[in-house]
Amino acid sequence: MPGKINENIKSIRELKDYTQEYMALRLNITQAGYSKIEKGTIALSCDKLEEIVSIFEMDLISIIGFERGLYFKSDYLKSKSPVGQDNLSNIEVLYRDKIALLERLLDQTDKELKNYKDRYGGL
Template identity: 55%
Template sequence: MYSRINENIKTLRELKNYTQQYMALRLDMTQAGYSKIEKGASSVSFEKLEEIAAVFEMDVRNIISFDISGYLDPRFKSSAAAGQHSALNTLYTDKIALLEKLLEKTDRELNVYKNKFGGL
């Protein structure tokens, strides 16, 4: 069960487009220490799992029960899959919003440089 939780943490982090370094900073630990959690080389305490859930903005139960395979097979139609589908849609929506903000910031910076250097 612990390896599944570790795999779920890694999958959710990747879906959120967070780096291990970002997670480590948010959890007040080293990147190497965080990496050990994902690899299952270090056990994760319930308190740390609560902190990880807070970073992901989700409930600990959703991390424990997360199963991406339900999203890969459209024939899987249980109510649990529907709830997870909603959570996955939220993750993707968050990821898209983050990328859009990054593009807007990049466009603003590009315009600053165009104005500064005459639009070379």
């Protein structure tokens, strides 16, 4: 089930390895101000949301419908020991998750390219 928009923004930022400082800089706000957006302690304006959509290079529907559980296996990882064979399993899970994400992003990119080709005629 998708989370709140602010939680989704935080998860996507983490997934993209963007820092709060980077996001704040791109949004022309302070890091503390950006942190408040992720915490949901201030209202997110439509303009800022559009900027975030642009920074993430995603569409708004994908951000709203983002499901953290498809990309982050933190509950699984927390249940495993940080040493030995369990650690190897954790690494395998992380790589499988990254590969799944990359495959989904490639599929999305392919669909967008097809739409552009259909719209503008295979330039």
